[in-house]
Amino acid sequence: xxxxxxxxxxxxxxxxxxxxxxxxxxxxxxxxxxxxxxxxxxxxxxxxxxxxxxxxxxxxxxxxxxxxxxxxxxxxxxxxxxxxxxxxxxxxxxxxxxxxxxxxxxxxxxxxxxxxxxxxxxxxxxxxxxxxxxxxxxxxxxxxxxxxxxxxxxxxxxxxxxxxxxxxxxxxxxxxxxxxxxxxxxxxxxxxxxxxxxxxxxxxxxxxxxxxxxxxxxxxxxxxxxxxxxxxxxxxxxxxxxxxxxxxxxxxxxxxxxxxxxxxxxxxxxxxxxxxxxxxxxxxxxxxxxxxxxxxxxxxxxxxxxxxxxxx
Numbered sequence: 001x002x003x004x005x006x007x008x009x010x011x012x013x014x015x016x017x018x019x020x021x022x023x024x025x026x027x028x029x030x031x032x033x034x035x036x037x038x039x040x041x042x043x044x045x046x047x048x049x050x051x052x053x054x055x056x057x058x059x060x061x062x063x064x065x066x067x068x069x070x071x072x073x074x075x076x077x078x079x080x081x082x083x084x085x086x087x088x089x090x091x092x093x094x095x096x097x098x099x100x101x102x103x104x105x106x107x108x109x110x111x112x113x114x115x116x117x118x119x120x121x122x123x124x125x126x127x128x129x130x131x132x133x134x135x136x137x138x139x140x141x142x143x144x145x146x147x148x149x150x151x152x153x154x155x156x157x158x159x160x161x162x163x164x165x166x167x168x169x170x171x172x173x174x175x176x177x178x179x180x181x182x183x184x185x186x187x188x189x190x191x192x193x194x195x196x197x198x199x200x201x202x203x204x205x206x207x208x209x210x211x212x213x214x215x216x217x218x219x220x221x222x223x224x225x226x227x228x229x230x231x232x233x234x235x236x237x238x239x240x241x242x243x244x245x246x247x248x249x250x251x252x253x254x255x256x257x258x259x260x261x262x263x264x265x266x267x268x269x270x271x272x273x274x275x276x277x278x279x280x281x282x283x284x285x286x287x288x289x290x291x292x293x294x295x296x297x298x299x300x301x302x303x304x305x306x307x308x309x310x311x312x
Contacts, residue, residue, distance in 0.1 A: 052115065100131050129162065132153070188232070
């Protein structure tokens, strides 16, 4: 082959072959390639904010126009100090989805300036884990916003371990969060909003009031979300008081709890049936982890039971 032909062959860029799988690089070359990939993942680039779309789950229940304007003014004066995290859009070439940093993207879009961003290839599971862990580190997300995030993870089909990892909580707290999410209508949570001064115990108590038959969506009136929570609380506690039997009247009988025995005869669980709910208390000394499996598989068990019913 002529020397000129050899040079052309060396300089030409071969067309990529769709059929040939990528070769796993080992040794020094592989280490260098991985290092370059790691550096690229940690590199901050500038992106047009109009190329960035929503992604992941909703972390905030409401926006604050005053805070958003203050953030835009601060960035306009001092520049964007902290990059956002995005991933390449899984369906649209050349576009991106936000993982975290929504308010910064909106501020840069309002300012007409490019967004400083880290770009990482994340699948859906990695995206929600990154978003959840970023939210956990932020002090401005309220308890109910984290509850709402946990509910979205559960609705999306993620198991209890992913929910715990995303929120950096243990299984007990995750169960309490999902208990609140399951007993409070999403419409009521959205009507109240973030309620930053309201903690876990009051939300649990509000869930008890709703579960007892209260309806507080119409009562969620107030200038702030904390005020709306208080309005709903006052409304539901008043409803609960009026539902109490009059002085001297015989209270309505409540069904006795049903005791469930294990195969060997030892007490396994106690079930109390209310007007609209069933409360199941498992003896954790007997379940050996079954409680976690039951919570994770309860939606599938209900689906299978419904599909097997006559005329379902």
